[in-house]
Amino acid sequence: MAMRKVLIFGRFERFWHWSQMVLIVILMFTGFGLHGFHNLFDFETAVTVHMYAATALLILWLFSVFWLFTTETWRHFLPTGRGLWQVLRFYSYGIFRGERHPYRKAFWRKHNPLQALAYLMLKVVLFPLIWVTGLLYIFYFLWRDIPLATTWLEAIAMIHTGAAFAILAFAFIHVYMLTTGHSFREHVAPMITGFDLVDLNPEEEAYLEKDQPAMIR
């Protein structure tokens, strides 16, 4: 087994990550403004920007879902219990003792079990909650005449807002995690250059060196 610098975040994945980040920041700012938490933008600007950013994010997600399934990379996000306990133990105890992070990135497993679980929950729970309710909200004009429409709308708005709070909390933890283990810079670098240290078995190493030389340094 050899630790090698391998391209684990391709160009599309990096573009996806950073544009998603920008859009989510925009949506958070405008959304909480519309909610009444601040007055940095006038209402119609906030609505307009929120709608455009949401549309852009939905399109981005369409591409990302397509990409995840066509490239088989969805498998990185499969939940696993193996090693999960060790990672949890590390963050809640070992990290204070100066222990080494128990997880080693593998070529087909670039996230540790806790990360994979967290991202999976984001993808299949929080994001759908917010985009399904957001779309229902946008298309209120199509169903506003059903009985109890405003009650439904209020419930939808509550779920949308609640999901936004949860995503905000996730984002804080996500950013904080970058400070653990390596330096912040070293943690961010893979999402910029695409390369990170990966524990390769000899077959993978040989394959990459022979068939994908651009993916390995």
Next chain:
Amino acid sequence: MSITTRLVAVGLMLAACSPTAATQPSPTAVDQTALETPGQRPQQSGPLSGGSADHTKFEVLQQTFTTGPEVTEACLSCHTETGQHFMRNIHWTWDYVDPETDQQLGKRHLINNFCTNARGNEGMCAQCHAGYGWKDEHFDFTDQTQIDCLVCHDGTGNYYKTPNNEGHSACSVMFEDMPPLDLGEIARNVALPSRANCGTCHFNGGGGDNVKHGDLSTALIDPPRTLDVHMDAAGLNFACTACHITKQHLWAGSRYKVIAKDTEGTGLPGERRDVATCESCHGLSPHPIDSVRAFKLNDHISSVACQTCHIPEFARGGVATITDWDWRTAGKTHDGEGYHEHGYTQGNGEQRYTYKSIKGDFIYAEDVVPEYAWFDGQMHYTTIDTRFDDSQQPIEVNHFGGTRADGDSRIWPFKRMRTWMPYDAGNATLVYTHLWGVDDTAYWGNYDMGQAIARGMADFGLDYSGEFGFVETLSWWPITHMVAPKEDALACRDCHAAEGRLAGLEGVYLPGRDHNRWLDLIGILAVGLTLLGILIHALIRLFSKGEQH
């Protein structure tokens, strides 16, 4: 000269009634040049504009008329069916039975919380009846020669009317020394009604300029664009009939039958819809969809009346409206003579009376932010027959309903009028008060409310307990005129905010206004605890053995 004359007459007739009034400068005299310049541009009267006859050439009009009915007979000699048409409309009948509630409405019957009732006071009030000589119950509503064509169709601005009987001497003095009418000249110069024609009565309802409606004042005779984008004298220059379109002298758009939510819009191509709704011209998608903003604005149409955003305030343009009226203080005299007090200077510089012996105390307001409520278009009135619970004040002279869910309602702006007015304390009903008359029971002259009520009720065979009091009343006036230019319309935040204009409105989820307290609390706590957890984690890392990797 011409329009000024008319306004002086109207001002004298309606704004004041006391011995000193004739010596006061008229409160509605307006700068003459300001009025005549735009008057030269014909106002837009909708489908009737144009015209195909020159009335100066009509042989029947080449004569000297001595009375109004003579002119009417000349009119009817060509407009053969118009008399029959006209006698069906409420300008003539003052009578309307609501088809939904079966309530007997119409000025002839209703009680309002301004000058209280026209009934029994026709000698004064029926100056605004579009006919000649209605002073008591004996008026013949089937005699078409008594129709007053000129009050609406006078194109010279010289026409005026005086009360149909002279009233008490304390008041009748106002109407002396009016310039003589040249009815022939006026008849030869008839025209489609201008804003000033309709405004003679409709701008002066309730006893003076803009007193009643709040959105109908003499400022609309020659309005700038900022006051009303449609009536803008230098722009679209709409006459009232451009929207209140007319078929056989029946007008679209009535307070008695409000279309609170027009779901038909402009109708089929070429189809004429006899309604005065905004949608009948602007359609059901009035904001051109060129942005998310416009799309969302069009989304509001199903629940927000156009007027709500596009009439941000009423009583604009320098003319105040009365919002509070207290009849309890009426009847004070100086040595037996009635008097009045100035106490309010309105935007255009004119003085308004804040007290009159004949009416009591008034409070004025300008640039008024309306009240907002769901409105389904159906008004219910407290009529002379209604017994109410006078422990539940204020009593609503008219009230309305509406909810988000009923499918007919939208959020509408209203003027709220609050008045302490006389009522029958024994029977808990409103009363007809005999205000104007040539007899000694008329309140305007003898200042005895008990006598005036006893007479007002007895004249119509109504039960009166003999004991009167004063009751606090409200009335609600849907606001629909003084449409501001689009740049002055409300912004989103005017309502989409915690303390916005719709702060008290129920039945709808309003983003920016509505929060779930618990959700916000839990959300803020969750994010806060996350940050706290991060901080603690980071501190432990900092002060523990340190990290290696």
